[in-house]
Amino acid sequence: MGGENVSTRRGVALALSVLLLPACASTQVSDSDRYRAQAAYDRALGHLRERQPSPALGALKEAVAVDPNVAVYRDTLGLVYLELGRPDLAIEQLRRAAELDPKLADAHFHLGTAYAESARWEDAVASYRQALAQPTLGIPDLVHQNLGLALYHLKRYPEAESSLRFALSLDPKLQAGYYNLGLVLMAEKRAPEARAAFRRARELAPDSPFGQAALERLKTLGDRGVN
Template structure:
């Protein structure tokens, strides 16, 4: 059996998916999203709430820096506004400033322990910092939370944390739960395929990566991993075909070059 080629370290795309899935919930959390100009603060809302609403409007307009400035003004007036801390942390996470994100998200949870969005985002920020145990400790309460609207994301990220911590058995268990909760979760199948591949369970890895490919046919990284598994199983023709597809999808990138090299070696 051909040995599986080692890969350079790469971060799972779980955090990115988590951020994208949280955004709709974030933007719907305020009753009204005002336009950037022409709105006066109502007598009923706090200054921080007013600036929080202004910030959500700026996010709709893809003005993250302006939104952060608006939130900072509000928090200067009321440092105990949990959702402003949450939104600040969320935006810093999107800008890959994970250290600053953690500060705001931890504060948001201290102020409102039931703010599930903040817990999800805090875990994602810890993952961005490769603080796997902190991320795991943050995520585990979510799988016991009946109001958590995205249990598959929690199980996916828990599974990845266990994988990075070297506990492959628990990693597989949680990744299996992720795809149980969401049958068409291609990221879950992809991550599960990677863990099974690392454990040497190549046939099982092949099945999961093929399922990921079926759901997300243009994800080049899945094709590269699947090609490696085919090659390790001496299915060189299948490996060459998926490497070729990967090369075409990722043309002009380093990933595309790796696929091209593997295709040419068979």
């Protein structure tokens, strides 16, 4: 996650607040199949709590196959595909989740992340903005951070800076926000401000991928006093 091409996203183990949302009742599915799908989904949650995304994947596929119109099943399946490094497969599931429940903010956020990891920046921006428009969104700092990164890749630097600074106002310890703000400021040739952003990223966690990437950026900017 230390490079400029990767969006911030929660790991599966950190996303259980999303995964524990009750699945909405679907139509044209028998009660027995609905219970079977819910049982498969519950098994998947158990695997995810144990940080076992591979067996969770099989259970989630079963849940979606048996009861395909529950948005949270598809959202969770898409999130697991992201964790397994398959944004191409995630996009299909997350797009369908957002169609099934347009108010499910996390589906839009995860879809935006899948687009970002596929370098589809315009699509990522649209999905992040859909997430921000939903009253159910619980992580606006991360969405604004990811939105800022996508706008940076589109060279829409003033918008990117605004989004990143807003993310940092919500979470002053968001390391990715400082790093990506530094990228924006470098692109705008505002070297002193970029150095300050990269230094702050280093201070928060110098040994993390973002911290190491910030060190390299500082060296590029001629800041030899860092280590």
